[in-house]
Amino acid sequence: MILQQWWLMLAVECIFICITGQSSPQKRQCAFKNTTANKIFEDVGVVNGSVQVCESTQCCVGYYRIINDQPRVDILDLCNNNITWTSESEEPLPTYSYSMGKKKAAVIILIGTLLVLWLIIMILKEKQENPPSPDADSVSRLCSCQTRKTSEIDFTDVELQQIVGRGHFATVWEGKYKGSMVAVKVFPEVWKHTFTAEKEVYELPLMKHAGIVNFLGSGRTPYESSWLIVLQLAEYGSLHSYLCKHTTNWMLSVKLCQSLSQGVSYLHSDLHIHDVHKPPVAHRDFSSSNVLVRADGTCVLCDFGCSTILRFCSGHHRFHATNIEAHAQVGTLRYMPPEILEGSVNLRNGWCLLQGDIYALALLLWEILMRCSDLFEGGVAPQHLLPYELELGADVTLESLIQYVFHMEKRPSIPKDWALLPQGFVLQELLTDCWDCEPDARLTAQCVLSRLMNLQSSYSS
Numbered sequence: 001m002i003l004q005q006w007w008l009m010l011a012v013e014c015i016f017i018c019i020t021g022q023s024s025p026q027k028r029q030c031a032f033k034n035t036t037a038n039k040i041f042e043d044v045g046v047v048n049g050s051v052q053v054c055e056s057t058q059c060c061v062g063y064y065r066i067i068n069d070q071p072r073v074d075i076l077d078l079c080n081n082n083i084t085w086t087s088e089s090e091e092p093l094p095t096y097s098y099s100m101g102k103k104k105a106a107v108i109i110l111i112g113t114l115l116v117l118w119l120i121i122m123i124l125k126e127k128q129e130n131p132p133s134p135d136a137d138s139v140s141r142l143c144s145c146q147t148r149k150t151s152e153i154d155f156t157d158v159e160l161q162q163i164v165g166r167g168h169f170a171t172v173w174e175g176k177y178k179g180s181m182v183a184v185k186v187f188p189e190v191w192k193h194t195f196t197a198e199k200e201v202y203e204l205p206l207m208k209h210a211g212i213v214n215f216l217g218s219g220r221t222p223y224e225s226s227w228l229i230v231l232q233l234a235e236y237g238s239l240h241s242y243l244c245k246h247t248t249n250w251m252l253s254v255k256l257c258q259s260l261s262q263g264v265s266y267l268h269s270d271l272h273i274h275d276v277h278k279p280p281v282a283h284r285d286f287s288s289s290n291v292l293v294r295a296d297g298t299c300v301l302c303d304f305g306c307s308t309i310l311r312f313c314s315g316h317h318r319f320h321a322t323n324i325e326a327h328a329q330v331g332t333l334r335y336m337p338p339e340i341l342e343g344s345v346n347l348r349n350g351w352c353l354l355q356g357d358i359y360a361l362a363l364l365l366w367e368i369l370m371r372c373s374d375l376f377e378g379g380v381a382p383q384h385l386l387p388y389e390l391e392l393g394a395d396v397t398l399e400s401l402i403q404y405v406f407h408m409e410k411r412p413s414i415p416k417d418w419a420l421l422p423q424g425f426v427l428q429e430l431l432t433d434c435w436d437c438e439p440d441a442r443l444t445a446q447c448v449l450s451r452l453m454n455l456q457s458s459y460s461s
Contacts, residue, residue, distance in 0.1 A: 027053050030060035033073050153177070153219035153230055158184060164237065167289075169194045169305050170229075177230055182216060187227040194305040195227040201304035202229070206271050206278035211263025213292055213302040234292035234300060239364070242293045243371045243384040252297055253372035254456045257365050259298035260291060261452055264361055265445035267301060268354050280310040282353035286360035287332040288367050288386070306330040310350040334387050334396050335360040338406040339439055341398065355439035361448065362434030363387040366412050369427060376417050387412050409437050423459040426451070 030045070032052035045054040054060070062073070158177050165172035169191045173184040187195040195218075201207070202215035214232035221228060236242045239256075248256065264283070271278040283290075283301065290303040331340075337359035339345040345352045366387065373379045390413065392400050404410050414431065418424035430451050433443050443451075 027055070028060060029053055151217055153217035153228070155219050155221050155228065158182075158219075158228070158230065160184060160186075167303075174233065177216065181233045183231045183233045185229045185231070186221070187229075189225060189227070192227060195229065197307065198303070198305040199229060201281055201307050201309065204278055204281070204309070205276045206273060209263065209266045210298070211259055211266050211300060213300040231302065234302075235295040236293035238289050239291040239293055239299060239367070240288035240384075240386075243288065243367060247371050247373045247381045248368070250372060250374040250459070251456075253368055253374075254452060255297050256293070256299055256368050258449065258452045258456065259300075260364060260368075261361065261445055261449040263299060263301040264357060265449050268357070268445050280350070280354065282308045282310065282350065283357050283360075284308055284353060285331040285335075286357060286364060287335050288364060289332070291364065308350070308353055310353075331356075331360075333398060333401065334389075335363055336401070337435075337439065338402075338409075338437060341402050342406045345439070352439055355442050358442045358445060358448070359435050359439075361445065362431050363412065365434070365448075366414075366431055370415075375421065375424075375427075376415065377420070406437075411435050423455060426455060426459075430455075 027045075030052045032047050032050055045052045066072075158175055160173045160175045162174050163171060164174045164183070170185040170187045173186060175182055175184045177184075185198075199218050202218075208214070213234065216230040216232060218227070218229045220226070239260075264286075267281050267283060269278070270280050281304070283304065283306075285303060285306040290301075292300045292302050294300060337356040339352070340347075340356055347353070367384070369375060371381050371384055373381045375381070386394075388396055388401070388404065391410070392404060411431075414428050418427060430443075430448065433441070434448060436442050
């Protein structure tokens with residue numbers, strides 16, 4: 001851009017020099033009048049009556065005497081025979097020769113035309129390099145970085161009863177808050193940034209949804225040693241613990257899969273309702289330990305400490321991340337998509353994070369369906385296994401996953417029994433389309449939900 005501006009200035013300067021050089025005016029002709037008959041004034045140019053042709057100057061000069069408050073010509077070789085006398089408080093307007101006025105006007109018009117052309121070229125170039133998004137007409141609405149206001153919770157109103165889970169960042173307690181059973185996540189001070197990231201997701205506008213655990217508020221413990229998040233209690237605990245203890249029938253399996261996909265679809269959605277905006281959110285740490293099961297047999301999403309909020313604000317032409325973990329490789333190892341495992345994807349692109357969630361969603365659907373007794377001969381489902389546990393063991397490593405998932409393009413085994421079922425091909429196609437090795441080829445969460453709804457209506461039993 002700077003180089004183009006210098007070229008433009010150089011071109012204009014050259015044109016100006018050429019115009020003024022090639023169109024140099026002929027010898028100046030000045031009106032002439034000399035009341036003192038001084039020979040010296042005639043030496044600067046040839047006098048012909050009342051006109052003097054200048055020999056070596058382009059200027060005309062005149063001298064006046066003020067007599068009775070009126071100007072009287074003393075010496076005149078200035079092109080202003082018809083002068084207008086002004087008071088001392090006014091500035092006389094400069095006069096120019098007609099020929100010079102035309103030349104200057106031509107130069108100004110030319111320079112102005114070049115500047116307009118340059119601006120048009122720059123605008124077109126800018127549009128070509130940075131095309132507006134389909135929603136560019138509502139950029140002001142899209143720039144919605146506000147959060148949903150929630151009341152701070154007083155720790156004295158929370159009764160911690162027993163520990164129900166321990167994670168890397170927080171300890172989960174079962175407790176009571178205002179007479180209701182709740183889950184309380186307690187973060188040590190050292191993990192304050194994780195607490196802040198999770199709280200920010202829960203406090204986004206329009207985040208209340210049946211597929212997302214109900215956020216009740218946040219606060220601090222006494223002496224400000226820990227941070228806490230209070231959530232509605234999911235009676236069956238994590239999906240992992242539920243699948244370890246229970247097998248399911250076809251209808252319950254579809255219900256679990258549908259509600260899970262519905263929650264992911266809502267999390268990924270970009271919503272605008274009454275000038276309120278919920279941006280898309282990439283979870284980035286889906287696992288059966290980070291999904292909860294309610295008493296009604298539906299799944300809800302939780303654990304947003306590694307999540308990334310994708311904003312679309314003025315001055316940006318694509319969704320971008322806002323939290324400090326946006327460009328880091330985070331998540332549960334065995335659920336990471338191959339492109340993130342191998343590091344072959346640009347994590348600055350927010351869409352690849354959503355596609356990574358779809359890969360992990362496929363593994364979760366596989367876990368649920370593998371515990372469905374109606375999908376196996378004799379009605380006996382195998383024990384619960386994590387993805388790749390059968391192939392790579394309970395303790396997978398990054399190297400083994402990269403080799404198996406990325407280089408060999410292998411996925412969890414699909415039972416042969418499914419081929420004997422009318423819905424078996426549809427289920428296999430659904431999983432294959434979600435864990436495809438090409439991120440752009442994977443389904444969206446909304447498409448997954450639509451296929452599952454069709455499955456339920458077509459193969460209900």
